[in-house]
Amino acid sequence: MSVVGKAIPHESAAAHAAGQSLFIDDIPPARNELFVDVVGSPVAHGRLRRIDTDAARAVAGVVGVFDHSHIPGHNAIGPVVKDEHLLVETTADFLGDPVVLVAATSREALAAARRMVRIEMDELPPVFTIEQAIAKRQFLGPPRIIERGDVSAALRGAEFTLSGELQVGGQDHFYLESQAAIAYPQEGGAMVVHSSTQHPTEVQQTIAEVLGLPFNAVTVLCRRMGGGFGGKETQAAQPAAFAAMVARLTGRPARVVYSKDDDMRITGKRHPFMGRYRVAFTRAGLITGLSLELYSNGGCSTDLSLAVLERAMLHADNAYFIPHFRVIGQVCKTNLPSNTAFRGFGGPQGVVNIENVIEQIAMRLGIDALDVRERNLYGARSRGAGRLDSDSWLPTDNGDGNGDGWSNGTAREDDRVGALEGLTTPYGQIIGNNVLPDLIGRLRKEADYDWRRQEIAAFNARSRTQVKGLALTPVKFGISFTKQHMNQANALVNLYTDGTVLVTTGATEMGQGVYTRIRQLVADELGVSYDAVRIGTTDTSKNNNTSPSAASATTDLNGAAAVNACQALRARLAEFAAQQIFNDPAAGLAPSPSHVTFAQGEVFDARRPDRRLPFGDLVMQAHLHRVNLGERGFYATPGVDFNRDTGKGTPFLYYTNGAAAAEVLIDRFTGELTTTRVDLVMDAGVPLNPGIDRGQIVGGFVQGMGWVTTEELKYGPGGELLSHSPTTYKIPNIGDLPATFNVSFFGNPDCSVSLRRSKALGEPPLLLAISVWAAVKNAIAHVHPTGAAQLALPATPEEILTRLTGAPSPDLWSPEEPTPLPAQLRP
Numbered sequence: 006m007s008v009v010g011k012a013i014p015h016e017s018a019a020a021h022a023a024g025q026s027l028f029i030d031d032i033p034p035a036r037n038e039l040f041v042d043v044v045g046s047p048v049a050h051g052r053l054r055r056i057d058t059d060a061a062r063a064v065a066g067v068v069g070v071f072d073h074s075h076i077p078g079h080n081a082i083g084p085v086v087k088d089e090h091l092l093v094e095t096t097a098d099f100l101g102d103p104v105v106l107v108a109a110t111s112r113e114a115l116a117a118a119r120r121m122v123r124i125e126m127d128e129l130p131p132v133f134t135i136e137q138a139i140a141k142r143q144f145l146g147p148p149r150i151i152e153r154g155d156v157s158a159a160l161r162g163a164e165f166t167l168s169g170e171l172q173v174g175g176q177d178h179f180y181l182e183s184q185a186a187i188a189y190p191q192e193g194g195a196m197v198v199h200s201s202t203q204h205p206t207e208v209q210q211t212i213a214e215v216l217g218l219p220f221n222a223v224t225v226l227c228r229r230m231g232g233g234f235g236g237k238e239t240q241a242a243q244p245a246a247f248a249a250m251v252a253r254l255t256g257r258p259a260r261v262v263y264s265k266d267d268d269m270r271i272t273g274k275r276h277p278f279m280g281r282y283r284v285a286f287t288r289a290g291l292i293t294g295l296s297l298e299l300y301s302n303g304g305c306s307t308d309l310s311l312a313v314l315e316r317a318m319l320h321a322d323n324a325y326f327i328p329h330f331r332v333i334g335q336v337c338k339t340n341l342p343s344n345t346a347f348r349g350f351g352g353p354q355g356v357v358n359i360e361n362v363i364e365q366i367a368m369r370l371g372i373d374a375l376d377v378r379e380r381n382l383y384g385a386r387s388r389g390a391g392r393l394d395s396d397s398w399l400p401t402d403n404g405d406g407n408g409d410g411w412s413n414g415t416a417r418e419d420d421r422v423g424a425l426e427g428l429t430t431p432y433g434q435i436i437g438n439n440v441l442p443d444l445i446g447r448l449r450k451e452a453d454y455d456w457r458r459q460e461i462a463a464f465n466a467r468s469r470t471q472v473k474g475l476a477l478t479p480v481k482f483g484i485s486f487t488k489q490h491m492n493q494a495n496a497l498v499n500l501y502t503d504g505t506v507l508v509t510t511g512a513t514e515m516g517q518g519v520y521t522r523i524r525q526l527v528a529d530e531l532g533v534s535y536d537a538v539r540i541g542t543t544d545t546s547k548n549n550n551t552s553p554s555a556a557s558a559t560t561d562l563n564g565a566a567a568v569n570a571c572q573a574l575r576a577r578l579a580e581f582a583a584q585q586i587f588n589d590p591a592a593g594l595a596p597s598p599s600h601v602t603f604a605q606g607e608v609f610d611a612r613r614p615d616r617r618l619p620f621g622d623l624v625m626q627a628h629l630h631r632v633n634l635g636e637r638g639f640y641a642t643p644g645v646d647f648n649r650d651t652g653k654g655t656p657f658l659y660y661t662n663g664a665a666a667a668e669v670l671i672d673r674f675t676g677e678l679t680t681t682r683v684d685l686v687m688d689a690g691v692p693l694n695p696g697i698d699r700g701q702i703v704g705g706f707v708q709g710m711g712w713v714t715t716e717e718l719k720y721g722p723g724g725e726l727l728s729h730s731p732t733t734y735k736i737p738n739i740g741d742l743p744a745t746f747n748v749s750f751f752g753n754p755d756c757s758v759s760l761r762r763s764k765a766l767g768e769p770p771l772l773l774a775i776s777v778w779a780a781v782k783n784a785i786a787h788v789h790p791t792g793a794a795q796l797a798l799p800a801t802p803e804e805i806l807t808r809l810t811g812a813p814s815p816d817l818w819s820p821e822e823p824t825p826l827p828a829q830l831r832p
Contacts, residue, residue: 006605007529008525008528008529008534008535009525009526009529009693009694009761010691010692010693010694010695011525011694011695012694012695012696012697013521013525013535013694013696013697014521014696015516015518015521015697015700016518016520016521016524016540017229017514017520026229027228027229028182028185028201028229028230028231029182029185029186029187029199029200029201029262030182030185030260030262032187032199034258034260035189035258037257037258038187038257038258038259038260039068039069039108039109039110039251039252039255039257039258039259039260040108040109040110040111040112040115040259040260041106041107041108041115041247041248041251041259041260041261042106042107042115042116042119042261042263042267043103043104043105043106043107043247043271044103044104044105044106044107044119044122044124045097045100045101045102045103045104045271046093046097046099046100046101046102046104046124046126047100047124047126048097048100048126048128048131048723049097049098049099049100049131049133049340049341049723049724050096050097050098050099050128050129050130050131050132050340051096051097051126051127051128051129052095052096052097052126052127052129053093053094053095053096053097053104053124053125053126054125054126054127055123055124055125056072056104056105056122056123056124056125057122057123057124057125058070058072058105058121058122058123060121060122060123061105061107061118061119061121061122062118063121064109064114064117064118064121065114066109066110066111066113066114066115066118067107067108067109067114067115067118068108068109068110068255068257069106069107069108069251069254069255070105070106070107070108070118070122071092071105071106071108071250071251071254072092072104072105072106073090073091073092073093073094075250075254076091076092076215076250077215077216077217077250077253077254078213078214078215078216078217078218079214079215079217080092080094080215082211082214082215082242082243082246083306083307083308084207084239084242084308084309085307085308085309085311085312086306086307088306088307089243089305089306089308089343091103091215091243091246091247091250092104092105092106096129097126098305098306098340099271099304099305099340099341099342099343099724100270100340100723100724100725101267101270101271101342102271102305103243103247103271104124105122105124106247106250106251107119107122108251108255108259131339131340131723131724132338132339132340133339133340133341133720133724134302134339135277135278135279135300135301135302135337135339136279137339138302138337138338138339139300139337143337143338143339144335144336144337144338145303145306145307145310145311145336145337145338146307146310146311146336148333148334148335149311149314149315149318149333149334149335149649149652150331150332150333150334150652151318151319151321151330151331151332151431151432151652152330152331152332152431152652153328153329153330153331153431154294154328154329154330155294155329156294156295156296156329156330156331158294158329159285159293159294159328159329160283160285160294160296162285163285163286163293163294164285164286164287164288165285165286165287165288165366165369165370166283166284166285166286167282167283167284167286167362167365167366167369168281168282168283168284169281169282169361169362169365169794170279170280170281170282171278171279171280171282171357171358171361171797171798172277172278172279172797172798173277173278173279173280173354173357173358173797173798174277174712174716174717174718174797174798174799175274175275175276175277175302175344175718176274176275176347176711176712176716176718177269177274177275177716177718177728177734178232178233178234178235178236178272178274178275178347179232179234179269179716179734179736180230180231180232180233180234180236180237180515181231181232182201182230182231182232183262183263183264183265183267183268184201184237184240184241184243184244184261184262184263184268184272185200185201185244185260185261185262185263186198186199186200186201186202186208186241186244186245186247186248186249186260186261187199187248187258187259187260187261188212188245188248188249188251188252188253188258188259188260189252189258190252190253190256190257190258193222194216194218194222194253195218195222195223195224196212196216196218196222196223196224196249196252196253197223197224197225197226198212198223198224198225198226198245198248198249199225199226199227199228200225200226200227200241200245201227201230201231201233201237201241202225202227202230202237202238202241202242202245202513203230203233203235203237203238203241203513203515203553203554203555204237204238204239204241204242204513204551204552204553204554204555205225205226205227205511205513205543205544205545205551206225206511206545206549206550206551206552206553207238207239207242207553208225208241208242208245208246209223209224209225209545210223211242211243211245211246212225212242212245212246212249215246215249215250216249216250216253223249223545224544224545224546225245225544225545226542226543226544226545227513227542227543228514228542228543229513229514229515229516230513230514230515230516231515231516232515232516233513233515233516233554234347234348234515234708235275235345235346235347235348235350235555236272236273236345236346236347237515238309238345238346238553238554238555239308239309239345239346240272240273240308240343240345244261244263245261247259247261248260248261265730265731266729266730269726269728269729269730269734270342270725270726270729271342272342272345273304273308273341273342273343273344273345274342274344274345274347274718275344275347275349275353275712276301276302276303276310276313276314276344276347276351276354277301277302277344277718278299278300278301278302278317278354278358279299279300280297280298280299280300280354280358280361281297281298281300282295282296282297282298282358282361282362283295283296284296284362284365284366285329286366288370289380290366290367290370290372290376290377290380290381291380291381292325292327292362292366292381293327293328293329294327294328294329294330295327295329295330295331295332295359295362296331297321297331297332297333297358297359298332298333298334298335299314299317299318299321299332299333299334299335299354299355299358300334300335300336300337301313301314301317301334301335301336301337301344301351301354302337302339302341302344303336303337303338303339303343303344304338304339304341304342304343304344305338305339305340305341305342305343306343307336307343308343308344308345309345309346309350310336310343310344310345311336312350312351312487312488313344313345313346313350313351314334314335314336314351315334315351315487315649316350316351316352316355316483316487317334317351317352317354317355318332318334318351318355319352319355319430319432319483319487319656320351320352320355320356320481320482320483321355321356321358321359322359322430322431323355323356323359323360323479323480323481324378324382324383324441324479324480324481324662325359325363325378325381325382325383326381326382326383326384326385326427326428326429327381327431330431332355332431340724341720341724346555348705348708348767348768348771349709349768349771349772350555350556350768352482352483352768352772353709353712353771353772353775356480356772356775357713357775357778357798360478360775360779361779361782363377363378363381364476364779364782364783364786364793365794368786368790368793368794373458374476374779374783375445375449375454375476375477378445378477378478378479379442379445379446379449382441382442382445382479383427383428383436383439383441383481384424384427384428384436384439384441384442385427385442431652432647432652432653432654432656433653433654433655434654434655434656434657436481436660437659437758438659438660438753438755438756439662440662440688440751440753441479441481441662443751444479444662444663444664444686444688444751445477445479445664447686447751448477448664448665448666448684448685448686449477449666451684451686451747451749452477452666452684452747454475454477454666457475457668458475461473461474461475461668462787465784465787465788469673470672470673470674471670471671471672471673472670472671472673472784472785472787472788472809473668473669473670473671473681473784473787474668474669474671474780474781474782474783474784474785474786474787475666475667475668475669475780475783476666476667476776476777476779476780476782476783477664477665477666477667477776478664478665478773478775478776478779479662479663479664480661480662480663480664480769480772480773480775481660481661481662482557482660482661482662482768482769482772483656483657483659483660484556484557484558484561484657484658484659484660484661484759484764484765485556485558485642485645485656485657485658486552486555486556486558487647487656487657489645489646489647491552491553491556492552492558492562492641492642492645492658493552493562493639493640493641493642494510494511494512494551494552494562494563494565494566494639494640495510495511495548495549495550495551495566495637495638495639495640496508496509496510496511496523496548496563496566496567496569496570496637496638496639497509497510497547497548497570497635497636497637497638498527498567498570498571498574498635498636498637498638499634499635500531500574500624500634500635501624501634502621502624502625502628502634503621503624503625504533504537504606504619504620504621504622504624505537505538505539505621506527506528506531506533506537506538506539507538507539507540507541508523508524508527508538508539508540508541508567509540509541509542509543509544509547509548510523510540510543510548510551510563510566510567511543511548511551511552511554511563512543512554512559512560512562512563513543513553513554513559514540514543514554515554517554517559517697517701517767518694518697518700518701519554519559519560519563519564520540521694521697522560522564522693522694522697523540523560523563523564523567524538524539524540525693525694526564526567526568526571526693526760526761527567527568527571530567530568530571530572530575531571531574531575531603531620532602532603532604532605532606532607532608532620533603533606533620534605534606537606537620556768557661557765557766557767557768557769558642558765559767560693560760560763560765561642561658561759561760561765562640562642563640564693564760565640565760566638566639566640567638568638568640568760569638569639569640570636570637570638571636571638572638573636573638574634574636575603576598577627577632577633577636578601578603578608578623578624578627578632579598579599579601579603580598581623581626581627581630581632582598582601582608582610582618582623583596583597583598583600583601583610584596585626585630586618586623586626587600587601587609587610587613587616589613592613594610594612594613597610597612600612602614603620606619606620607619607620608620608623642658643658644658645657645658658758658759659756659758659759659764661687661688661689661690661764661765661766661769662687662688662751662769663685663686663687663688663702663751663769663770663773664685664686664773665683665684665685665686665706665773665774665776666682666683666684666685666776667680667682667683667743667774667776667777667779667780668680668681668682668683668743668780669681669777669780669781669784671781671784671785671805671809673788673809675802675806676801676802676803676804676805676806676807676809677802678714678781678800678802678805680710680714680741680742680743680777680780681743681744681745682743682744682745682746683706683743683745683746683747683776683777684745684747685702685706685746685747685748685749685770685773686749686750686751687702687748687749687750687751687766687769687770688750688751688753688764689702689750689751689753689763689764689766690753690754690756690759690762690763690764691753691754691756691761691762691763692750692763693760693761693763695750698750698766699748701766701767701770702748702766702770703746703748703770704770705766705767705768705769705770705771705773706770706771706773706774707737707741707742707774708737708771708774709770709771709772709773709774709775709777710737710741710774710777711735711736711737711741711799712771712774712798712799713774713775713777713778713798713799713800714737714741714777714778714781714799714800714801715735715736715737715741715799715801716734716735716736716799717734717735717799717801718734719733778796778798778799778800781796781800781805782796782800785805785808785809788809789808789809789810792807792808792809792810792811793808795808796808
């Protein structure tokens with residue numbers, strides 16, 4: 006009986022509920038351990054003039070106060086471009102930019118000493134917004150472009166055109182466990198660090214560079230995180246380096262744990278975006294051409310901003326085939342903390358821009374936005390809109406019986422070419438296993454979309470105090486890192502003579518259930534019980550050069566590596582068992598490893614199933630015969646490659662699809678928003694763990710609801726974050742959940758390129774919350790169409806009320822105005 010596919014509880018669920026799970030700050034203090042924190046720049050942009058630490062050093066319990074001059078190795082850090090500093094050396098780039106480290110024997114002494122540090126700066130003019138950065142031409146990296154067809158010609162010859170602008174806000178990760186690390190100095194200058202990180206390898210390398218050590222002298226461990234959501238992919242490295250630096254300079258263990266307020270103030274967020282579009286379309290709502298400019302607010306340094314922008318551009322088509330398409334992207338440099346990875350990694354910002362365009366087209370034509378969506382879906386325009394098998398790309402019969410489908414790849418060549426064209430993205434990847442038309446058609450029916458649309462129109466016609474809106478939006482989310490070399494993983498699987506199994510991989514557990522899924526996969530491969538498998542702490546000394554737990558690919562990569570290791574072990578044990586245990590010439594059974602079967606904790610020869618051996622006994626006998634009982638597995642995602650210079654390639658192994666229909670109710674006098682109902686269908690392939698997968702869907706969607714409705718980042722005139730605590734930053738709570746919330750899986754066993762035919766679900770469900778924002782836009786359009794056109798994200802009550810009642814604001818852009826991008830990239 007397979008363990009995979011069962012709704013086994015999260016492996017730490019009971020310990021979490023009992024308060025027994027260990028997080029970084031739960032580790033008891035070591036003897037002589039120091040508490041460490043930072044003192045940052047008092048201005049958002051300034052030149053360092055003077056640091057006075059005398060009073061801080063005099064505080065009882067203070068062991069050391071350190072600045073950039075004390076760094077043993079390199080001050081320049083950064084995951085891609087080394088354009089960040091560990092500690093300010095000459096110029097501060099954001100308010101709170103770390104300048105000084107204070108180390109003390111108690112948290113009380115630490116707090117007192119921090120207040121005593123005096124930092125003097127010569128203030129420089131700051132830049133905070135995308136518009137200010139564009140005006141000053143402050144950019145990070147070059148502009149990017151992805152293009153297909155002749156957009157200019159499509160716009161010139163269009164039946165209808167529209168242009169507009171969309172402001173998309175950022176989002177704080179709001180993980181429950183703040184950035185945290187503990188460093189333990191070792192003999193010979195080595196360092197062991199426990200870090201709450203999604204990327205132990207990057208933390209290891211950053212610490213080594215800061216301390217001037219070789220990589221093999223630093224070991225980073227992570228048992229689990231209290232949430233990550235992308236915020237601990239790169240930005241866990243700096244606090245870990247602070248702890249390691251103090252441990253190196255003092256010879257004592259050192260602990261860094263940010264307060265929630267400080268964490269929110271000085272760490273990066275989801276990137277705010279500004280999108281400008283021109284779209285060409287027909288009277289029926291078919292999009293014939295789209296020109297889109299995407300500008301992101303990268304903050305003060307590069308971090309992962311170029312990759313985030315790239316994924317936004319790769320998802321700017323979302324689920325729609327647009328024959329003439331151009332998206333241009335540019336990262337803007339500002340004096341805010343460096344923005345970073347966040348669940349969806351730019352995908353949400355790209356998708357909400359095209360969904361906004363769809364809503365605008367529907368309003369302009371006076372038709373239902375869902376009709377516009379369905380007419381433009383990938384596969385909807387092709388003759389015989391059949392599904393392409395994800396392995397062979399051959400067409401299969403669409404099953405409608407009207408003769409326009411294909412069967413066994415024997416269709417006319419022009420039909421096949423036309424269909425492939427309608428399933429090809431602007432960057433040239435052919436979409437296999439396309440279920441979008443079927444999925445959305447099913448949800449339209451199951452959610453009673455058309456009947457409810459009529460009911461909502463009647464309600465809005467009679468209500469003077471409230472207004473309702475309804476929207477159904479899809480998602481097509483690419484699964485893989487877009488940087489090719491990151492699509493790899495290794496795993497170490499050890500068998501013990503009692504029949505138990507220990508697995509370590511580069512995956513880090515942040516609540517998403519990756520440990521649980523890997524345990525299930527390993528148990529199935531070895532034919533043992535789930536309880537016989539244990540996942541060890543992620544450790545850079547066991548699994549080297551690993552990729553981060555990110556891009557929704559953590560189980561795909563690390564699970565596949567573990568499976569490969571198990572298959573090698575099983576083959577080795579099968580050979581041993583066939584030769585030494587089940588070899589029975591008298592019964593006419595010649596040694597046959599292919600007949601050796603592993604199931605339910607036992608091993609047997611399928612030709613004689615009555616003779617069974619417990620798995621542990623086989624392992625013990627193999628050990629006595631000096632058979633290797635450990636194996637390192639490796640996996641590299643096949644076929645993924647993307648050329649950033651040409652904007653063409655195959656960046657993704659497959660796509661996860663889904664759709665959600667959201668209904669909202671708005672108070673016309675206050676702008677108060679209630680999401681009354683959500684119906685959601687997710688293409689999870691064949692779920693590895695339906696319970697955990699459902700949790701990811703619901704959790705991702707709710708986090709997305711926060712991004713599109715309530716989670717507003719508010720800054721003061723000096724760049725200070727005003728919304729830096731739960732009292733001023735509104736994440737969704739239980740009262741924000743829709744009263745009716747229907748979640749179902751779309752059965753899809755045809756994704757044969759993925760691990761056990763499953764599909765990744767870490768990020769895609771978050772993007773379905775765009776349906777809530779689109780429903781708000783739809784509701785406002787019933788009252789104030791111009792206001793609906795100007796709706797920004799998040800749609801807070803203040804934003805909603807402004808758009809319901811305010812006069813049109815001059816935020817639409819003219820396509821004839823000069824664009825700030827280089828001339829060769831201008832539309």
